[in-house]
Amino acid sequence: MHSILIVTSRNVVTPGGEFSLIKNRARALEASWGFSSEIISLCNTALNVADGDEVFGEGTYIRRNFMNPVALLSGYEALIKEAENTLQKKKYQAVLLSGAGMLRYIDRIKRCVSSETLVCADVHGYFGDGKLLAKDESFVMGAFHTLAAVVEEHEQKQYLKRFDRIFVVSAAYRDFLCKVACCRPSQFYIVPCATGEIPSFTEKESAEYRHLYRAKYHLADDEMLLVYSGGASSWQCLPETVELYRALKEKRRVRLLILSGDKEGILAAIEGADDVMVDSYRPTELPEVFCAADFFVMLRADVPTNHFAYPNKFLEYAAARKPVIATPYVYDVAQQIEQAGVGILFRNDIDKLVEDMNGFDCAPEAFDAVVVQNAFQTTLVPFASDLNEAANSAR
Known part of the structure; x- marks a missing residue:
């Protein structure tokens, strides 16, 4: 059984906050517990990243122009079909759905996996974050991120309660989602983006x-x-x-x-x-x-x-x-x-x-x-324990 499949619409092809959390978390899981991660990503052609130059590294990258609605919608369908094909060929201990527009695919993903596989939502922050970003952007990009915020609010309220587990960066957001999205505290992993590195100065x-x-x-x-x-x-x-x-x-x-x-x-x-x-x-x-x-x-x-x-x-x-x-x-x-x-x-x-x-x-x-x-070595312990339990159940 393979470890983790990440299926995401977040930007993991250039450096940034989204990339840092996903990549550093994956590194920590492999370094501390031996759980490797594979990625299937929908990425924006406007970022001008050539094949092989993605900062996340090896993976499957589906490229579309995010400013073209038809192309973007076709990209989501191609992304989820690639995930379905992958899951039919391999068994994973966990699947992470991450990014705007992804949570709605939970049923399609669950139909492809066994009950031992954890299907997780990777929620980085408040569903209204895009509206805050829009204040510092051009009209076009501001409109895009405002729309993404609307989509994320709908999806988090509608679908999160159906996931096996949910990653968030704060206990405050866990408590908020339990109120507005009818989630349960037991569903959550609280994992900030934190490597735990301390300068080794004397x-x-x-x-x-x-x-x-x-x-x-x-x-x-x-x-x-x-x-x-x-x-x-x-x-x-x-x-x-x-x-x-x-x-x-x-x-x-x-x-x-x-x-x-x-x-x-x-x-x-x-x-x-x-x-x-x-x-x-x-x-x-x-x-x-x-x-x-x-x-x-x-x-x-x-x-x-x-x-x-x-x-x-x-x-x-x-x-x-x-x-x-x-x-x-x-x-x-x-x-x-x-x-x-x-x-x-x-x-x-x-x-x-x-x-x-x-x-x-x-x-x-x-x-x-x-x-x-x-640090990841602390906050990821519950997830690692659940992965080990899933692996033992599958034997």
């Missing part, structure tokens, strides 16, 4: 990197450094981050460093903020730079997309063993910050925030525990 190395980068940015010993790492999308609350920084500057000595691969977009978003430092590094260099930080900043707005998310950025910050200043609107993150004491929740009281910053204290082990708690 105490001496961390101190050296801290000295190096604080000297680069001309920071005085009594200046606190706030670090924001990310892009300029509206949902990342960059203007609000600058506003918070300026409010803090009136209370104590503090500087703000923004790290991003999109320096042009960042500078446009914070136009006129000459007192903000902006720089760019390769992802592999960021852990070194993070040593210079005193606090990280991760603000999010009070909207459902954030309520049910789990930004892997929080775990990057936790891995650096430095506290995070966050708004309380990413529910799972807020809960972990309060329980583990690895940051400060900002509730629009600047004096309270300054007081908390001045008195903040947390052992490095608490940050490491949060990273381990959310």
Whole structure:
């Protein structure tokens, strides 16, 4: 019996958030438990990815122009037929349906597998995420993602309860789906996108990197450094981050460093903020730079997309063993910050925030525990156990 078949309409041919969760999860399942994954993917020809250049690697890729409705619909049919043919030839321990437009095919998939095969829905986040994306896009792409959000809402409410298991990234979204989609808590695996990697710096190395980068940015010993790492999308609350920084500057000595691969977009978003430092590094260099930080900043707005998310950025910050200043609107993150004491929740009281910053204290082990708690090697244990049980039943 083969391990896992992933059937998806998500973008797994170029780097991005969707790809990272699917690929890193598959890697962890193989590395830790020996469960290999095969993929059948519907991909957009507009991405201009040639055969063999897909970042996910080996798989079956059905190419269609997503902006052509007829071509897109034919692509879904070709995708599901390819999955049916594959399932009739091979037996798998689990099948994952992932992406907009995929959940409706549960009955066709279930007709192709035995009762020992787990048919799972791979739900990355809130079904209204596309509407938030649309705010930063052209009219055409915005309309496309808004339509995708409508489809996902219908499918999650209509079909999720019929799946054997459901992957989500947060406990908050599990609870939400139990209310609006009549799902059961026992159906869920809560698996954020988290590799569990912690920089292996010695105490001496961390101190050296801290000295190096604080000297680069001309920071005085009594200046606190706030670090924001990310892009300029509206949902990342960059203007609000600058506003918070300026409010803090009136209370104590503090500087703000923004790290991003999109320096042009960042500078446009914070136009006129000459007192903000902006720089760019390769992802592999960021852990070194993070040593210079005193606090990280991760603000999010009070909207459902954030309520049910789990930004892997929080775990990057936790891995650096430095506290995070966050708004309380990413529910799972807020809960972990309060329980583990690895940051400060900002509730629009600047004096309270300054007081908390001045008195903040947390052992490095608490940050490491949060990273381990959310690592694939921890969160995938229930799924791995179910796969082993399915394999034993099939013998």
